[in-house]
Amino acid sequence: MWPAEFDYTRPSSVAEALQLLSDNEDAKLLAGGHSLLPAMKLRLNEAPLLIDISRIEGLGSISNNGSLKIGALCTHAEIAASADVQSSCSALATATGMVGDQQVRNWGTLGGNVAHADPASDPPTVLVAFDANINIEGASGSRSVAASDFFMDLFTVDLEPGEIITSIDIPDHPHEGCAYVKMPHPASRYAVVGICVVLHRDGGSCSGAHVAVGGATVRAMRSPGAEAALRGSSLDDAALDAAAAALKDDIANDLIGDMSFPEAYRQEMAGVYLKRAVKAAGG
């Protein structure tokens, strides 16, 4: 299958890429290409011009100066293997290590992944749980958007035409345990349900928790109800039951479903996987 015809250009700086975007209204950015090219081959998407940003210097590194900064061009494989990511946000190493398969992880980028915002993808759920910020450059300057606000709807994000995601920040977030667990689709391995939990412990009790869900919902989102149910509890069965019930309530209006995994099923499984995630995070 061939995509529709397009022109191709490869800028060497963010400034040059921004100029190309502003001069070519319908142009699209190409990084790893592992979301865009399959869509273009199926003619679900087309563009008169692809701007290949994959060789722009400075967008492909991971640093940790208090908070973790992941360049938009970092691949899933690089993030999964990063000692910095494993030590400060191990759930993201887990999630990026579950994306697609090894070949896809070698070339697919985190910037492209969040821009595409497939609801069944793994990393967005972790970014939402960890209060990550998406850093964006545009013609009028730079801005930073909280992941919870960035993911707006199915394949819809807070990114204007003419803007480029340059990096993702994960603020320093000391915690006593975190985990990302998912129910993979048996064929595609995409998340039917994905849950990320971050736990704070004070002795035997849970002094705070972040809970995010994806896969089952139109976008990666937090569950304030589940977080409240876990906070102050000893993470016993009653607390987990209450958190699962609250999570199911919180996502009731945002569910997605299909023939194989209808909305009600995903909603139920979200509760089951929340409990598994808390246990995996050491709860």
Add this chain to the structure above:
Amino acid sequence: MKISVNVNGSAQENDVEARTLLVNYLRDELGLTGTKIGCDTSQCGACTVHMDGKALKSCTCLAVQADGCDITTIEGLAQNGDLHPMQQSFWDNHGLQCGFCTPGMIMTTTALLADNPNPDEDEIRHGLEGNLCRCTGYHNIVKAVAAVAQAGGD
């Protein structure tokens, strides 16, 4: 667009349409038909090659993205008429039936052993997630990879 690609150690210069996929470039422009087109939707892995040493599904990459890169295909593994150890091991362990998935399997698993020279069975199976075989049930493929690792890799 003019591109320069180093394919199996040989410098290639070609003029390609921007929308040409790497797999079509390799097969149709260069005549390297060992790389197969299976699903053409980034799932089956039959088109796997190495780009700058990393396994890549060449149906999900434009030829222009490979400009300036090193590409290795299944044709580039055997040296002086001797099969690569992974090719030999697939033969010895009967790691194939129809053979259609085999070039992709071998390119993926040679990259796997380069990253992790001593994988256990789980790691081999996990590493083969992106490659589908519709004949063998994978058992002998896993045996073939484990045998290469045991013999000291490639």
